Amino acid sequence: MPLSFTIRILAAVLAVGTAAAPAIAEDTTLVWVDGGGAYHDTVQTRVLDPWQEETGNKVVSVAGTDNAKLRAMVEAGRVVWDVYNGDNSWGTDADGEWLVPIDYSVVPKDEIIPGFASTYRVANMIYSIQLAYNTDQVTTKPEGWADFFDLEKYPGKRAVMDYSVGGIFEIALLADGVKPDSLYPLDIDRAIAKLDTIKPSLVFWQSGAQSEELVGSGEVAMVMTYNARAYDAKVALEMPVDYIFEEQILAAAYLTVPKGSKNVDEAMKLIAFAVSKPINETMSADLPLGPSNVNASPNPEMAPDLPSSHLDKPYAVFDDQWIAANSKMIESRYQAWKSAQ
Amino acid sequence: MKTSSTSQIRKASGYRSLVTSLLMTPILIILLAPSLIIIPMSFTKVPFLSWPPKGFSAKWYARLFDSPEWLASLWHSVEVALLSTIIAVLLGVPAGVSLALKQWPGKQFVLALIITPLVVPTIVVGIGMYKIYAWLGLFDRSGLVAAHVMIGVPLVVVTTMSAARQVNPVLLRAARSLGAGPVSTFFRVTLPIISSGVLSGAVFAFVSSWDEVVIAKFLSSPTYETAPVRMWAQITERVDPTVAAVSSILFAAALLLMISLMVVERVRR
Amino acid sequence: MTTAVRPAARSWPVPLPDSIGIWPLLAALLVFFMLPAASIISNSVTEPENAGLSNFRAVLTDPTFAIFAINTVRTAVLVSIVCAALGYFYAYVMYRSSPGVRAILVFCALLPLCTSLLVRSFAWTVILRDTGIVNWILINTGVVSQPVGLLRTSFAVTVGMAQILLPFSIFPAYVSMARFDGTLLRASRSLGAGPVRSFLEVFFPATRVGLVAGTVLVFVLSLGYFITPVLLGGPGDQPIAVLIDAQVTSLLDWGAAGAMSAIVTFFVLLFLAIGWRAVSRIFFA
Numbered sequence: 001m002p003l004s005f006t007i008r009i010l011a012a013v014l015a016v017g018t019a020a021a022p023a024i025a026e027d028t029t030l031v032w033v034d035g036g037g038a039y040h041d042t043v044q045t046r047v048l049d050p051w052q053e054e055t056g057n058k059v060v061s062v063a064g065t066d067n068a069k070l071r072a073m074v075e076a077g078r079v080v081w082d083v084y085n086g087d088n089s090w091g092t093d094a095d096g097e098w099l100v101p102i103d104y105s106v107v108p109k110d111e112i113i114p115g116f117a118s119t120y121r122v123a124n125m126i127y128s129i130q131l132a133y134n135t136d137q138v139t140t141k142p143e144g145w146a147d148f149f150d151l152e153k154y155p156g157k158r159a160v161m162d163y164s165v166g167g168i169f170e171i172a173l174l175a176d177g178v179k180p181d182s183l184y185p186l187d188i189d190r191a192i193a194k195l196d197t198i199k200p201s202l203v204f205w206q207s208g209a210q211s212e213e214l215v216g217s218g219e220v221a222m223v224m225t226y227n228a229r230a231y232d233a234k235v236a237l238e239m240p241v242d243y244i245f246e247e248q249i250l251a252a253a254y255l256t257v258p259k260g261s262k263n264v265d266e267a268m269k270l271i272a273f274a275v276s277k278p279i280n281e282t283m284s285a286d287l288p289l290g291p292s293n294v295n296a297s298p299n300p301e302m303a304p305d306l307p308s309s310h311l312d313k314p315y316a317v318f319d320d321q322w323i324a325a326n327s328k329m330i331e332s333r334y335q336a337w338k339s340a341q
Numbered sequence: 342m343k344t345s346s347t348s349q350i351r352k353a354s355g356y357r358s359l360v361t362s363l364l365m366t367p368i369l370i371i372l373l374a375p376s377l378i379i380i381p382m383s384f385t386k387v388p389f390l391s392w393p394p395k396g397f398s399a400k401w402y403a404r405l406f407d408s409p410e411w412l413a414s415l416w417h418s419v420e421v422a423l424l425s426t427i428i429a430v431l432l433g434v435p436a437g438v439s440l441a442l443k444q445w446p447g448k449q450f451v452l453a454l455i456i457t458p459l460v461v462p463t464i465v466v467g468i469g470m471y472k473i474y475a476w477l478g479l480f481d482r483s484g485l486v487a488a489h490v491m492i493g494v495p496l497v498v499v500t501t502m503s504a505a506r507q508v509n510p511v512l513l514r515a516a517r518s519l520g521a522g523p524v525s526t527f528f529r530v531t532l533p534i535i536s537s538g539v540l541s542g543a544v545f546a547f548v549s550s551w552d553e554v555v556i557a558k559f560l561s562s563p564t565y566e567t568a569p570v571r572m573w574a575q576i577t578e579r580v581d582p583t584v585a586a587v588s589s590i591l592f593a594a595a596l597l598l599m600i601s602l603m604v605v606e607r608v609r610r
Numbered sequence: 611m612t613t614a615v616r617p618a619a620r621s622w623p624v625p626l627p628d629s630i631g632i633w634p635l636l637a638a639l640l641v642f643f644m645l646p647a648a649s650i651i652s653n654s655v656t657e658p659e660n661a662g663l664s665n666f667r668a669v670l671t672d673p674t675f676a677i678f679a680i681n682t683v684r685t686a687v688l689v690s691i692v693c694a695a696l697g698y699f700y701a702y703v704m705y706r707s708s709p710g711v712r713a714i715l716v717f718c719a720l721l722p723l724c725t726s727l728l729v730r731s732f733a734w735t736v737i738l739r740d741t742g743i744v745n746w747i748l749i750n751t752g753v754v755s756q757p758v759g760l761l762r763t764s765f766a767v768t769v770g771m772a773q774i775l776l777p778f779s780i781f782p783a784y785v786s787m788a789r790f791d792g793t794l795l796r797a798s799r800s801l802g803a804g805p806v807r808s809f810l811e812v813f814f815p816a817t818r819v820g821l822v823a824g825t826v827l828v829f830v831l832s833l834g835y836f837i838t839p840v841l842l843g844g845p846g847d848q849p850i851a852v853l854i855d856a857q858v859t860s861l862l863d864w865g866a867a868g869a870m871s872a873i874v875t876f877f878v879l880l881f882l883a884i885g886w887r888a889v890s891r892i893f894f895a
Contacts, residue, residue, distance in 0.1 A: 036563075062563040068468050068859040069559070076475035089860070163860070203762075204845060219740065327861055335853065336674040338845045339681065361703055368696050369718055371773050375733035376725040378743065382736065390736055392743045432635040439631025440894070451632060452894060453886065458643050460827075460878050462834020464851045465871040468858050469646035477641075491643045494635060499893050523626060552726040555836055569728055576732050576841075588729040595724035603717070 029058040030263055030270060034085035034253075036063030037208075038232070038287060043085070046282040047274050059270065065090075070258050074098045079260035082267040088251035089165050091121030092324035100257040103268040111293050112275060115317070116252050123252035124274050125283050126290035128307035128315070129167040132211075132230035132243035137221040144247040144314070145175035148222050149198050156221025159214040162204035164334030165323050167249050168195070170316060171224055174247050180316035185326070188333050195337065204338070215241055231288045231305050245310035250317045252292060376592060383585035390582055401586040411587065414571040421482060421567055422550040425489035429546040433494045434539055437501025438531055442508060455498050458491040467559035474560065481565035488556045493546025500545065504538020505531065537606055544602050548595055651875065654868030665869035675853065675870065682849040685767055685839065686832035692772040693828045697779025698821050704780075705787040719780050727774055731838045734770045735761055738842070762844035770842045771832055778831065779824030782892045786820025823892040826885025830878050850874055 032048060034040055040063045048059050065086055073079045074097075084090075091099065099120040109117045116123035131148055137156050147154055148171065160168050169191040173183055176194045195202075203220055205211045211225040212232060216239030223230075230243040255271045257264055273279060281296035283289045290308035291298055303309045323330065386396030405411050436455065440448060458466075474484040508531055516526045532539075554569040561570045568587060575584045654665045669675050704715045722730065737743045740757040748754045760766055790813065798808040836851040850870060857867035882889070 064563045066859065067862055069471060071862055071864075072468060072472035073475055076472050078475040078478065078480075080480070095862070206840070217741075328863060328866075331856065331861055332672060332674045335848075335856075336677060339674070339677045339848060340846075364699065365703060368700055368776075371769065372718055372722055372776060374737060375730040375773060376722055378733050378737060379725070379729060392736065392741070392746050432638055435631030436635040437631075439629055443628035443631070445627070445629040449886070449890065451636070452890065453882070454639065455635065457879070458639070460830045460834075460882055461647060461875055462836070462851055462854075462871075462878070464834065464836050464854050464858075465650060465875060466643065466647045468864075468867075469648070469650035470642070473646040473649055474642075487642045491639065494638075498635075502894055548723055552723075552728075554726070554728050569726055572726070572728055573837075576728070584729075584732070588725060588733075591729070592725045596721070599720060599724055603713075 029060055030082045030266055031080060032059055032061040032083045032085065032270070033065050033081045034061070034063060035065050035087070039228070039253075039289070042283060042285070042287050042289070046285060047279055050279060051270060051273050054273075055269075057266065071098050074259050077260060079258050079262070081258050082261045082263045083270055084256045084258055085124065086121075086254055086256060088254065088318050088320050089323065089327070091118075091254045091256040092320050093119055094321075094324040094327075095256075096120055098259055100259050100261065100264055102257070102271070103265075106265075106268040107272045107275065111277070111295060113292055113294055116292050118321075121254035121256045122271055122275055123292040124255050124271075124280065126250060126252050126292055126308055127288075128227045128245075128248040128250050129161075129171070129224060130227050130230060130243050130245060130248040130307075131171075131222060132215055132225055132233065132241055133222045134215050134218050134220070135240045135242050136218055141242070142222065142244060144244075145171045146177075148224070149175045149194060151198055151201060154221055157201045157203055157219065158198060159203045159205050159211055159220040159223040159225075161211070161224060162206050162338075164331040165327055167224065167251075167318070168334070169330070170249055170318070171247075174249075174316065180247065180314055183316055184319040184322045186322075186330070188330070192333070192337050212237065212239065212241075215239070227305070227307055228288055235305075245307065245315075246313045248307055248310065248313075248315050250307060250315060379585045379588045379592070383582055383589045385582050385585075388581050390585060401582040402590075405583055405586050405590075408583075410566075411568075411571065411583070414566045414568045415587070415590075417482070417485075417561075417565055418551060418568040421485045421489055422547045424482075424486045425493055425550045426543050426547045428486065428490045429493035429497050430539060430543050432490065433497030433542065433546075434501050434532075434535070435527075436494075437498045437538075437542075438505050438527070438535065440498065441502040441505035442510065442513070442531075456495045459495045463553075463555035467556045470556060471559045481560075481562055484560045485557060485565075485567065488560055489546075489550035489553060492549050492553060492556075496545040496549060497539070497542035500538045500542030501535055502538075504535040508534050540605065541602060544598055547598070551591065551595065647871075647875070650864070651868050651872045653864040654866075654872050657865035657868070661865055665865045666872075669866055669869045669873065675850070678848060678850045678853045681847055682833060682851075685764070685771065685835075685847060685849060686829050688764070688768045689771045689775060689832045690825050690829040692768060693775050693779040694821060694825045696772070697776055697824055697828075698783045700776070700780045701783035701787055701820070704784050719777050722773065723777065728837055730774060731770050731841045734766060734773075734842055738766050738769075761842065762847075764843070764847050766842040767839050767847045770838045771835055774838065775828045775831060778827045779821075782824035782827070783817065783820040785892050786817040786823075790816050819888045819891050822885060822888035826881060826889055830881050830885075833874060833878055833881075 032043070034043055040061065044061055048061050051057070052059060062081075065084060067086070067090060070081065070084060073081065096119065101119050102117070102122055104117075107117075107122055109122075112122060113126070116126070131142060131145065133142060133154075134156075138154055142148065142154065148158060160171075169186050169188060170183055172191040172194040173187060174180065176190060178187070178190075203214060205214060205223070205225075208226055208229040211223050212229050214220045215223040215225070216233050216237060218240075227243070227248065230241065233239045233241040234243065255274060257267045257271070261267055275293055277293050277295045280291045280293040281298055283291060284298040284302045284306060288302055288305040288307070290306045298306055298308070307315075381394050382390050382392070383401055384397050384399065385394040386398040386400075439445075440452065470484070470488050474480070474487060479487055512530055513526060516530045517523075521529065552569065554573050557567050557570045558573060561567055566574075568591065572584055572587060575581070655661050655663070657665075700715070700719065704712050707715060725733075735742075738760040739745075740759065740761070742761070744760060745754075745757040748758060794812050794816065795808055798812045799805070803811065833849075834851055835849060836855065839847055839849050840852060851874075854867050854870045854874070857863045857870065
């Protein structure tokens with residue numbers, strides 16, 4: 001019995017040993033990472049499938065961007081991601097330590113909306129932060145962030161994104177009368193003073209789905225959320241929700257290449273493909289994602305719901321470089337404000 | 342001797358037992374409510390978790406078993422929990438026996454070292470594990486197993502130690518004097534005596550892996566998720582009763598394991 | 611046993627040290643736990659380059675960190691008190707019950723372990739939210755007309771964490787009671803001490819070690835809780851773990867994350883060291 005038992009133990013150890021072999025693909029299959037959800041499906045059908053058809057090269061798409069994992073991979077020298085589709089806070093020069101500069105001999109910089117292509121990143125779609133409201137509770141259409149902060153005119157709770165650099169200070173300043181083009185550098189003291197006026201009525205949401213539930217269920221009367229989430233709540237989930245584009249804050253999703261990727265050249269070609277006119281304009285086929293290519297003509301049916309169709313109304317744009325340079329300070333001020341009783 | 346004293350104490354007045362049950366009721370409710378509440382909610386008809394549950398339908402279970410992602414995540418959880426339990430036992434049992442039965446200096450320090458993975462906040466080690474494991478080439482399953490071994494092994498050591506204290510050193514000396522080597526003494530004398538302790542340690546290790554989410558959040562990838570990680574994503578994303586259905590299944594599985602452990606213990610005694 | 615004398619052929623060629631059993635475990639612990647923990651904590655002095663103690667200075671003088679530290683400790687203290695009181699009482703009832711009832715109580719205390727921590731925390735959100743079970747009962751029985759705000763409060767965090775950690779105080783307390791020599795109590799009673807006095811002067815001092823061990827564990831474990839406060843707490847209940855998570859994942863400031871981690875780990879180990887005698891008497895003896 002002892003002997004057979006010993007052998008069984010050895011076998012188990014060996015089995016585990018083989019299981020521990022590195023799970024890194026050896027071929028040149030590209031790996032694309034994005035945030036997931038409905039967006040992930042759009043990327044698959046509108047970008048990656050056509051790419052595989054056209055080039056015959058394989059690309060695997062995974063859901064779940066994670067800046068910390070990317071950094072850990074780069075530092076460990078084991079990078080398994082090739083194209084990383086981050087949000088607007090990602091990919092500024094501050095993140096240069098972990099990224100490969102975009103090769104603008106391959107990627108057509110002049111076709112990208114000015115300001116949305118920089119050293120380490122190229123935007124592949126434009127979205128915005130907007131005000132959405134519950135139509136059962138809010139019967140007169142709000143006109144901007146000032147109404148978000150007006151509890152007398154619009155009673156009820158407000159839901160805000162629980163993310164210091166997600167726009168919470170920006171909406172407070174816009175509500176307080178700061179002109180959209182003079183938002184930056186952010187006057188945090190002024191923003192906090194404004195936020196304090198409605199603090200007891202604030203609910204903080206951590207995920208886009210939560211923001212939809214909060215406003216759709218009527219737990220809050222108004223919410224600050226992504227335009228695609230507001231659209232999803234109203235159109236896909238048929239919740240009593242509507243939204244306005246006045247004073248929206250424009251942002252973009254960006255394509256970046258992690259330093260240490262084994263397929264940099266191929267990744268640059270895929271990025272160029274993703275932002276090219278014929279591909280880029282199909283991003284708006286199913287979702288309200290605005291194109292980043294100046295020549296792209298988006299889905300006409302989606303046009304009324306695209307942030308880029310409402311630039312005649314007042315709007316602001318996130319100054320990502322300033323935010324990245326000051327993110328530590330912003331985070332610290334935000335957490336201090338939020339947790340103060 | 343204990344029975345006589347307890348029976349004497351048990352001659353409590355009806356008033357006192359009334360107070361006891363009055364106090365115990367809320368404690369038991371707090372203990373059990375969260376586990377039990379999920380079950381009726383998993384049979385709701387509507388696509389969100391509401392109270393009281395509306396209608397009766399098993400469709401969330403059907404949906405669960407139709408979803409390759411959920412099934413894969415459940416399978417991954419089983420795989421990781423089984424492998425990490427086996428390794429935790431292989432590492433933890435010799436350690437527990439050595440700590441309980443052998444004499445060597447620095448035991449308290451080693452004990453403290455062994456239980457640090459239980460008390461150091463998982464959030465602290467999660468990303469560090471991801472980085473070091475990536476460096477070692479351990480991704481997905483192998484990384485998760487390595488991490489969960491660290492969490493499970495202290496539990497195996499503790500239960501093994503308490504069982505090993507019942508081993509009479511005289512028995513060991515007798516076996517050795519009869520010519521048995523240390524290895525065969527271990528398998529023939531020590532192991533049979535401590536097996537129930539090892540078994541409960543293994544169950545605890547299994548459950549702790551089965552349950553673990555903070556580290557798994559870092560170590561799993563979209564292609565290799567465990568059930569708790571997928572549940573976390575669902576809870577923070579779109580909560581539908583599938584989550585309740587998964588929890589009910591996980592609950593039933595763990596419950597079954599626990600009950601069979603108790604039965605085995607009883608039979609052994 | 612039939613082979614009376616067998617040559618020592620089966621024994622190891624070289625004598626093994628008595629501590630051989632722990633070496634594989636210690637090696638694994640070093641590579642798979644200590645190294646990862648060290649790799650995060652060491653960021654505190656290596657990032658940015660030549661950081662020295664600047665990260666610690668920055669973190670310790672940051673009022674935000676102070677607020678989160680206070681939240682963490684306040685929650686841990688509340689949870690420890692609740693668990694100590696309820697856990698000791700529960701163990702006492704277990705101790706005094708008949709074997710059948712005791713088995714049921716053991717089962718009830720272990721049952722929560724069958725449900726994942728994540729799901730239990732989530733279940734509390736369903737129980738406590740405005741449209742949840744508690745408010746449903748309160749409104750339907752006419753106790754209140756408007757839902758009471760229970761979710762996203764310290765109350766919710768305390769209840770949620772106490773539920774998860776209660777077994778950690780029940781079992782050590784019970785272990786110490788089971789080891790208690792009942793004749794002592796009888797002796798004290800026969801010497802004329804009343805039940806209350808016997809309890810306070812004989813039973814409680816003898817079983818205090820279990821209470822201490824359990825409370826130390828609960829306290830130490832609550833310092834690192836992440837999931838439960840995030841799901842159940844309001845803005846004023848967020849612990850350091852949340853701050854560390856933000857530094858690690860969204861700000862990528864691993865210098866600060868390392869410093870915070872080092873501070874939390876230091877206090878966890880410090881409290882464990884303080885309670886070590888009790889913990890090792892309960893768990894390792």
